[in-house]
Amino acid sequence: MKIYILDNGVIEIDSNRMVAMNTCATAKDKSPVHNWIQIPVYAVLIVHPQARILYDTGCHPEAMKGRWPANLTMISPYYYHENQRIENQLKIAGYKPRDIDIVVLSHMHLDHAGNLGLFTHADVYVQGDDFSHGLISVHQNPDTATHGLYVKADLEVPCRFIVVENDFELVPGVEILNLPGHTPGLLGLMAHLKYSGSMIFPMDALYQEANYGPPARSAGTLYDSLSFFKSIEKIRKLAKKHNAKVMYSHDMEFYKTLKLAPAYYD
Numbered sequence: 001m002k003i004y005i006l007d008n009g010v011i012e013i014d015s016n017r018m019v020a021m022n023t024c025a026t027a028k029d030k031s032p033v034h035n036w037i038q039i040p041v042y043a044v045l046i047v048h049p050q051a052r053i054l055y056d057t058g059c060h061p062e063a064m065k066g067r068w069p070a071n072l073t074m075i076s077p078y079y080y081h082e083n084q085r086i087e088n089q090l091k092i093a094g095y096k097p098r099d100i101d102i103v104v105l106s107h108m109h110l111d112h113a114g115n116l117g118l119f120t121h122a123d124v125y126v127q128g129d130d131f132s133h134g135l136i137s138v139h140q141n142p143d144t145a146t147h148g149l150y151v152k153a154d155l156e157v158p159c160r161f162i163v164v165e166n167d168f169e170l171v172p173g174v175e176i177l178n179l180p181g182h183t184p185g186l187l188g189l190m191a192h193l194k195y196s197g198s199m200i201f202p203m204d205a206l207y208q209e210a211n212y213g214p215p216a217r218s219a220g221t222l223y224d225s226l227s228f229f230k231s232i233e234k235i236r237k238l239a240k241k242h243n244a245k246v247m248y249s250h251d252m253e254f255y256k257t258l259k260l261a262p263a264y265y266d
């Protein structure tokens, strides 16, 4: 089994959205400077003897050209180079979108489900509570500013969706973990590699090392804060049990330490 990290560019954002109250006024510092930071966006390609699996799909290349609602292009603008498009990252690893058998979406937010349209031939695993919440969000009214981080066009892709509610082994050595809180449901992934050991990908259940702690710290926005903290402790328990490397989803300092495609973990 090989795991490739596919670099899909960056989002710029206020650091308080990653770690709540990262900059917060005090009597001594009444108007603190807020930090506008860059965070990575990535997908994970797992080349397994039984299947080629893509975990998340990154942002749609037209995100800033009308695909995303205007408010989100101000709050969290997306930037990428041509070689960071998901199909070009797959090419760098030696594959085409057609070669992917299974897509697992951590959740349906726009920086994770944006390129699903390239994989209509694949089986697509989604978390049931998040999938239905996303569909309801984008259909409840035509005002895209009220759709949260769900984009209608990202969800309305004619795929073979497989709705997941429980933890299970996807293929030998690759486990799917339910980690709700960031969204009503969220699928993390744990892989056990021969040489690199175990890796846990919690995606947005764990944005940054600062959220992990201990003590765990809240993200700027959460669907369900109690579930969010429970999920972090589930990750911590599994990481300890398997001596696993925890892969933060949007932490630039951490990301700079990773091997990116065409390099891989095996």
Ligand SMILES: [Zn+2]
Pocket: 109, 111, 112, 204, 249, 250
């Ligand atoms: Zn995200």
